Amino acid sequence: MANEKTAAAPDSVQCPVCLKDFTSATINGHLDICLLKGVTDSSPSTADESGPPVKKSRTGPEAIIKPAASSSSVASAQSPGMFSLFQSNRGKPPVQTERNGLFVGKQSPGSAASKGVKRLLNEEADLGAAGTETLRSQQPAPASSGQGLKTAKRLSPRTLLAVDKPLAEVLRPETLEEYFGQNKVVGEQSLFRPLLDSQEIPSLILWGPPGCGKTTLAHIIASTSKKKGAARFVTLSATSTSTNEVREVIKQAQNELRLCKRKTILFIDEIHRFNKSQQDTFLPHVECGTVTLIGATTENPSFQVNAALLSRCKVLVLEKLSVEAMGSILNRAVATLGIRIQGQDSTNPKYEDQTDGHRPKIYIQQKALDTMAYLCDGDARVGLNSLQLAVQAQMSKTNLLAPDDSPQEILVTEEHVKEGLQRSHILYDKAGEEHYNCISALHKSMRGSHENASLYWLGRMLEGGEDPLYVARRLVRFASEDVGMADPAALTQAVSAFQACHFIGMPECEVILAQCVVYLARAPKSVSIYKAYDNVKTCLRSHKGPLPPVPLHLRNAPTRLMKQLGYSKGYKYNPAFSDPVEQEYLPEELQGINFFTWKPSDS
Numbered sequence: 001m002a003n004e005k006t007a008a009a010p011d012s013v014q015c016p017v018c019l020k021d022f023t024s025a026t027i028n029g030h031l032d033i034c035l036l037k038g039v040t041d042s043s044p045s046t047a048d049e050s051g052p053p054v055k056k057s058r059t060g061p062e063a064i065i066k067p068a069a070s071s072s073s074v075a076s077a078q079s080p081g082m083f084s085l086f087q088s089n090r091g092k093p094p095v096q097t098e099r100n101g102l103f104v105g106k107q108s109p110g111s112a113a114s115k116g117v118k119r120l121l122n123e124e125a126d127l128g129a130a131g132t133e134t135l136r137s138q139q140p141a142p143a144s145s146g147q148g149l150k151t152a153k154r155l156s157p158r159t160l161l162a163v164d165k166p167l168a169e170v171l172r173p174e175t176l177e178e179y180f181g182q183n184k185v186v187g188e189q190s191l192f193r194p195l196l197d198s199q200e201i202p203s204l205i206l207w208g209p210p211g212c213g214k215t216t217l218a219h220i221i222a223s224t225s226k227k228k229g230a231a232r233f234v235t236l237s238a239t240s241t242s243t244n245e246v247r248e249v250i251k252q253a254q255n256e257l258r259l260c261k262r263k264t265i266l267f268i269d270e271i272h273r274f275n276k277s278q279q280d281t282f283l284p285h286v287e288c289g290t291v292t293l294i295g296a297t298t299e300n301p302s303f304q305v306n307a308a309l310l311s312r313c314k315v316l317v318l319e320k321l322s323v324e325a326m327g328s329i330l331n332r333a334v335a336t337l338g339i340r341i342q343g344q345d346s347t348n349p350k351y352e353d354q355t356d357g358h359r360p361k362i363y364i365q366q367k368a369l370d371t372m373a374y375l376c377d378g379d380a381r382v383g384l385n386s387l388q389l390a391v392q393a394q395m396s397k398t399n400l401l402a403p404d405d406s407p408q409e410i411l412v413t414e415e416h417v418k419e420g421l422q423r424s425h426i427l428y429d430k431a432g433e434e435h436y437n438c439i440s441a442l443h444k445s446m447r448g449s450h451e452n453a454s455l456y457w458l459g460r461m462l463e464g465g466e467d468p469l470y471v472a473r474r475l476v477r478f479a480s481e482d483v484g485m486a487d488p489a490a491l492t493q494a495v496s497a498f499q500a501c502h503f504i505g506m507p508e509c510e511v512i513l514a515q516c517v518v519y520l521a522r523a524p525k526s527v528s529i530y531k532a533y534d535n536v537k538t539c540l541r542s543h544k545g546p547l548p549p550v551p552l553h554l555r556n557a558p559t560r561l562m563k564q565l566g567y568s569k570g571y572k573y574n575p576a577f578s579d580p581v582e583q584e585y586l587p588e589e590l591q592g593i594n595f596f597t598w599k600p601s602d603s
């Protein structure tokens, strides 16, 4: 992804220090010399370089700042080498310094900086399609972030599934041919396709649910532009990047445009996490074309993205992946891993043996794949990673990960898959829009006394891993707001349900919530109190001038002074009267008001 190549030499790797191009076979030798030079002095080189010298002042290659959330699990599983540049920054925003025109993690002291540079190069080169072999041979770990299918194909499933690296990352598509679904947006007939083919990429906001391919599409767009030498690609995560870092990236982009006439594609993951003023930082640069912005968000951009920025970007709405698209993604995965589908022709060249000959063969039931495609709810990351979990689990059970003396075959069944798919990953995005959409649907179904729909939305939330107490709190509120005095017992029911959930927990509390939801759906409804109280608030807030004093006869008079002031004077203690008591309880100016029928215009 971050590998820069010139259009003329498709197999070349760019030196991040002097920015000249080399073949994959010579880059390492060159780099040692170039780094040494860069660290000690900046005299012209005499080494293996050909081609014109390039200004040292030019900006370095892309800073890759990985979102902490998605890369941490990857990074932790890696060998010390590959990710150490990013690893110690995990959970904190990455701090960077520029050295030799390169961004180097601040924590790399002294010569570690040059090692960092080299690792960065390794990773970048690794991400590109060409020139990867030599570089990878130095790396102990077999896979790296963003690595594409081409590399995956070289690995046996045993190696690939043994490393604790998300399969979804390993299999991230590099071309539109491997990118499934989303035809409305990037299909042959789509409006966007000609732009992509002609390299005229506008600034984009990619909006879609998790795991539908936003990041992947950005990578594909970038790599098509890079192949044609049209642009460089920089990734930032809104969760871990400061405004200063953004400015730095923009400064580089300006230099790049000025010196090399190359545009920068800036990919910002989770752009909705940038606050509005951070989003403003991009605005002029998007406008004048220094950077092409590709922002990804799971949240509705009309609420979460700065309006000015939004108006300069084309919004592409990606959909949840369909079951069919998920099926294709999973099929590609099993084919890549050399896993056979049970009962299918094993002479199919698609299933060329990648299991080191003597290793047991891995089979999976078609039904298992179908189940996965259904249950991952259009999230390819969940789908692929649950495939990985299911296979890994069977492999370790059958001792496949230990060398030799293992059985000849293993089979992954539908049950294994279901085990692997954790309920919290199904159906539901707990933090995002889904959370609010579902609770709103539940509330409205109960209000409409539709008990079936109410149960359904409850199920959607609980099966998706929603906190039962969150639902219970909403029921308590509903009991008063929507049922109210039409059935005051509803409030008791709801509070009891809340308490019961509190001490029983999931999954046993499901039925308690279900009972309460049905009770509330069936209950008669009255909003008269809710409305009357709302009127009280409106009346108070729209009151002009000082609020009327509390009538003296309603005040308590615990001291003699207060009594002397007339507090409580004339108050009629109701139990002392056998007949109904005539007495005013409202301030004088409000006497006779009825908040149940009151309208703001009455005030």
Ligand SMILES: Nc1ncnc2c1ncn2[C@@H]1O[C@H](COP(=O)(O)OP(=O)(O)OP(=O)(O)O)[C@@H](O)[C@H]1O
Pocket (backbone or CB within 6 Å): 167, 168, 169, 170, 171, 172, 173, 178, 179, 180, 181, 182, 208, 209, 210, 211, 212, 213, 214, 215, 216, 217, 296, 297, 298, 321, 329, 380, 381, 384
């Ligand atoms: N349309 C697709 N075709 C093929 N593979 C896909 C597709 N979408 C996603 N994937 C797979 O799922 C993984 C995760 O997708 P990606 O990172 O693009 O999702 P995302 O929409 O950016 O999600 P998030 O909002 O959670 O970051 C990719 O690495 C890739 O393997």
Ligand SMILES: [Zn+2]
Pocket (backbone or CB within 6 Å): 015, 016, 017, 018, 019, 020, 030, 031, 034
């Ligand atoms: Zn160099």
